[in-house]
Amino acid sequence: MFPLILVYVVLTIVRPQEYITSLIGLPVLPVVLVLAFAAWVASGARRLHAPQFFILLAFFGVLMVSEVANGWLGGVKDQLGKFGPVVLTFFMIATACTTQRRILVLMAVMVMCATVLAMHGIGQARSGIGWTGIPLGEDGRIQYVGIFNDPNDLGMLFVSVFPMACLLLKRAGFVGKLFWLGCILTLLYGVRLTNSRGAMLGVLIVIGAYVWYRRGMLVAGVLGAAGLAVMKMLSSRMQELDAGEESASGRVDAWYEGLQMFKSHPLFGVGPGNFTEYNPLTAHNSFVLVLAETGFVGYVLWLALIGYTFWMVAAVLRLKPDAATEPARFAAWDIERPMALTLLLSLCGMFACAFFLSRSYMIVLYVVLAIATGFFVGARERIGGLPAFSMHESGMRWIPAAIGSIAGLFVLVNILLRTAG
Template sequence: MFPLILLYVVLTIVRPQDYLPGLTGVPLLPAVLGLAFLSWLFSSAKTYAAPQFLLLPAFLVTLMISQVTNGWSGGALDELERFGPAVIAFFVFAAGCTTQRHVVTAMKVFVLCAVLLALHGVGQAQTGVGWTGTPLGDEGRIQYVGIFNDPNDLGLLFVATLPMACFLANRSHFIGKLLWYAGAALLLYGVYLTNSRGALLAVLVVAGGYIWYRRGLFTAASLGAVGLVAMQFLSSRMQELDAGEESANGRVEAWYEGMHMFLSNPVFGVGAGNFTDYNELTAHNSFVLVLAETGFVGYFLWLAFVGYSFWMMLSVLRYQPPVSTLETQTEKRMALTLLLSLCGLFSAAFFLSRSYMIVLYLIAAMVTGYYVGARQREPALPAFSLAEGWWRWVPASMGSITALYVLAAILLRTAK
């Protein structure tokens, strides 16, 4: 099961089927995922010991219902076909990531795949065309194929895997440290080549989160301010980081329109994938996109899914065992790594419409599987149950919706 789902991860990120002529039209991804799913069905490693295992299928059902309530019954099957693989991959990958060894292996696969895409970007920047035949994008920004043909998506991947590369370096011997730190440097350079403002800001969030954990909030805030100024010198697009700038203004208007879509369809939204039917631009915000397209029901489920992932990692970091051992220290380092990956992932996703992106759910699966395994190793860690804590996400959803609306209104007024 685990090797098959790792192969699925490789094919999802590297995507040889998208540029090698011999693989064109071959359904590699569905075939590998199907085999992994069959292995999972007959495996004793299946687990459902986390709220995410209920929340994600419920979110899929909500996506389907959102199409039906907006007058397109056939859209329910489309959503099942489109998002169903992400749900299956989540269940299988989470079941495979319950041991420390498997989580480390999964991190290695993610980092190596991301480094390969960064190397493609370096060659693309030097010659104008990568080995996939993909040319440089607008403004000389690197891009890849398939789901990574947008430089912003590449930046999101690089930022999310950066903490993993640093973790792998810290636990390696001299040669390993050199190799993994070189990979981390290459990922940072890849972020620079994408020239993605969201990814650059996400790097600051990841670095700030680490410094906050190690040195405190004041040091993190001070160095973050210095880092923001430095990035404005490094990136021409960061110099345009203003709500009144044309691109930023269009995004803010999209956020505002998304809030009004929610207000006009508050229960199930305007339907999954229908945002651009009501606005020329997509939402450019994963939270606004879910809210507008699936309403309060979908947003509640999705926010809880995301929130539990963060909460689990924070629980490991806050856990104080009776006796500190090498294993518990490793647990904390792994939890910090996965927490920083989540911070980078969702910081970038805050400026992108990537609510349904498969990479998001693969990393969430790694987080969920890791916590299930951590509780098996450390039974004193808290158990999370929807039956006991679902109500917390109602005020959290309402509060975050209000914050999104106020933020969009303020930025829109500032831009005028």
């Protein structure tokens, strides 16, 4: 089962079936997914001890209900084909990858796959075309095939695996450290070549969050300001980071239109994929996109899915048993802590990018969420003393959280519109 999951992840990221002539047109990805799911069912590895499993299924249901509510009964079948594989992947990874060893192997595979895409971008930047046959973008930004044909998507992938590569570097021997250091430098150069402002901010947030955890908020703030200044020197697009700049202004307008869609369709939204039916430009914000397309019901569930995952990895970091009175438990926690911090940083970087991108349904996002969920399920068994999260006890808190965040979005958009004006 686990090897098939790894193969599926490789095919999802590297996507050779989309540029190798002998594989084009063959249902390689669906076949591997079916085989992996069949092996998962046969293995009995179905410990659904986290609220994310129920929440994701409920969100999947809301996507289909939203389609029907907006007059398209065929949308049920459409969502089964589009989001169904994401749900299966989440369930398989979150239940199969609960041990440190499996999580580290999956992280290593993801880092190496992302490095391959970064190397493709480096070659593309030098020669004008990559080995996939995909040329450099007209604006000089690198791109890949399939779900990574947008430079911003590439940047989000690189940011998401960057903390994972750092963990692997820390744990490796001398030769391994050289290898993972090479991957890290390649990924960071790949972020530079995407020229994605969201990805650059994501890297800054990952580093800033790590410094905050180790040295405190003041040091993180000072270094963050310095890092932002350096990024503005390295990227012309970062120099245009202003609400009045044309690209940024278009995004703010899209956020505004998304909020208007929510106001006109508050319960189930305008339907998945229908944002551009109401506005020529996509939302460029994953939170606004979910709110506009699935309404308040879908937004609460999506926010809860994310919120519980952040809460879980943060709970591991906050636990810190007493080394004097509980030496065995402290030793177990000390082993789990670096991975918890890594996953927290990956989540921070990924959702920093997602705030500026419409990637609410992208599979890579759910793979990282699944890894964090599986890690917590396993860590709770290995350490003991970690809370047992459940919708019954804490599910209602996401309703006021959703209301508060929606109000925050309205305030932010109004401020940005006034600034741009």
